[in-house]
Amino acid sequence: MSSKKCGKSKFISEDIKDLMNESQFLKDSPLTKKTIKRAKPDNLVDDGPQINQIGNKKRKIEADIEASTQSRQKILDVMDQQLISRKKSNENLFKCLSDxxxxxxxxxxxxKENEQKLEQLTAVLNKCIQQATVAHKQILKALKEIHDSFMKQCDEMQSEHKAETNQLADELAEDIKKLQQKLVLDTKRSGWEAMRRTIFHAMQNDF
Structure with a gap:
C-alpha cells in the first residue's frame, strides 16, 4: 500500500511541477525576478510613464493570478480524477475480495455439508456392515450346528445300520444253518423212506 501511495504522490507531484512550469505567473513571479531598484526621481521627470508602467504591472499581475488560478484548478482536477480512479480501483478490489x-x-x-453427508453415509455403511457381520455369524453358527447334527445323525445311522446288518447276518446265518439241518434231515428221511420202500418192494417180490 505504501508503494502505491508513493507512486501516486510522485505522479501528482510531476503533474503539479509541469503545471507550475507552464504557469506564466510563476515564471514571472517577483520572487524569481531580480529586484529592480527604482531610481530616485528627478524633479523634472514626468509621472505619465510611471503610471502606465504601474497599470501594465497591475494587468500582468492579474493575468498571472488568473493563470495561477487555472493551474490550481487543473491540479485540483487531476487530483480529483486520481481520487476517482483510486476510488474506482478500490471499489473493484473490494468487490473482487467480497466475491x-x-x-x-x-x-x-x-x-461442511459434504463432510456431514459423508459421516452419515459412513455411519450407515458401518451399521450395515455390522448387521451383515452379525447375520453372517448367525448363519455360520446355524450351519455349523446343522453340520454337527448331520454328522452325529450320520454316525448314529451308520452305527444302527451296522448293528442291523450284523444282526441280519447272524439271523441269516442261523436260518441257513437251520435250513441246512432241515435239508439234511429231509434228505436222510427221504433216503430212509426210499430204502424202506425198496426193501418193502423186495420183500414183497420174494414172497
Missing part, C-alpha cells in the same frame, strides 16, 4: 470471500464461504459450507 472471493463469498465464494470461499459458499465452498466451505458445501464442504
Amino acid at each position: 472471493l470471500i463469498s465464494q470461499l464461504e459458499s465452498d466451505h459450507t458445501v464442504m
Whole structure:
C-alpha cells in the first residue's frame, strides 16, 4: 500500500511541477525576478510613464493570478480524477475480495455439508456392515450346528445300520444253518423212506 501511495504522490507531484512550469505567473513571479531598484526621481521627470508602467504591472499581475488560478484548478482536477480512479480501483478490489470471500464461504459450507453427508453415509455403511457381520455369524453358527447334527445323525445311522446288518447276518446265518439241518434231515428221511420202500418192494417180490 505504501508503494502505491508513493507512486501516486510522485505522479501528482510531476503533474503539479509541469503545471507550475507552464504557469506564466510563476515564471514571472517577483520572487524569481531580480529586484529592480527604482531610481530616485528627478524633479523634472514626468509621472505619465510611471503610471502606465504601474497599470501594465497591475494587468500582468492579474493575468498571472488568473493563470495561477487555472493551474490550481487543473491540479485540483487531476487530483480529483486520481481520487476517482483510486476510488474506482478500490471499489473493484473490494468487490473482487467480497466475491472471493463469498465464494470461499459458499465452498466451505458445501464442504461442511459434504463432510456431514459423508459421516452419515459412513455411519450407515458401518451399521450395515455390522448387521451383515452379525447375520453372517448367525448363519455360520446355524450351519455349523446343522453340520454337527448331520454328522452325529450320520454316525448314529451308520452305527444302527451296522448293528442291523450284523444282526441280519447272524439271523441269516442261523436260518441257513437251520435250513441246512432241515435239508439234511429231509434228505436222510427221504433216503430212509426210499430204502424202506425198496426193501418193502423186495420183500414183497420174494414172497
